Amino acid sequence: MHTLGSLVLALQTQGGPGVESSSGGIVARVAGSSYIAQSVLLILVMLSIASWGIFLYKWWTFRRAVRQSAQFLDVFRRSNKFSEVQSVCRSLEDSPLVGLFQSGYAELTAQLRQISPDVANGPNPAGPAARPTLKSLTAVDRALLRASVVEVNKLEHRVSFLATTASISPFIGLFGTVWGIMLAFEGIARTGSTNLGAVAPGIAEALITTAAGLAAAIPAVLFYNSLTQRAKLFAADMDDFSMEFLNIAERNFT
16 A cells, blocks of 8 residues: 555656646747747637637528528418518518519519500500509519529628638648748757757647647638538528519419
């Protein structure tokens, strides 16, 4: 028992300083690194913060869009008139389907207001009004297509920054590592010592930038893939809604 207690005491004595040095070693190395390495780390930290900010904002925006799209579709499919749907669009502006509907409805209304002279000045003006008809269903389709492109661009706004961060962060970190290793070899040439204790701190300092680059790039890749996939789902929903809108317009106004 006395021997076991002595061994445990010796391990605690040796392990205590090691734990303290490992906890504060990275911070001390960053504080004592070159200005190039510190600049690289600052750039990577800024890219990482921007990536997280974009992802959180887009995640919140997409959640609102999903919820409001479900509400809009419920109103759209229960209403008998497009004017009833138009009245609720202002309260559901975060849904991309609202932009499609407003564009299609504006084109539909513009065509129906252009009554032909034969209908307006017909032989029996006192008779029942003629059924309004569309002049061009293709024009309504083009209006929906233009609105769909606009809404997709809104959904994908700033998402490309995540792809840029994921692409360049490892290279920025690698640049800091190469620079740090160059300084480490210069120190070896200056001191003439190849002792591992003299070389290891410089190399460890250089590798911090590589780790920081990966820490910025990996979440950015995950964020980009997640947001891009959700944007594709929104695009598919808009295509379905466009076809549904065109079917209703063709059934009632042609």
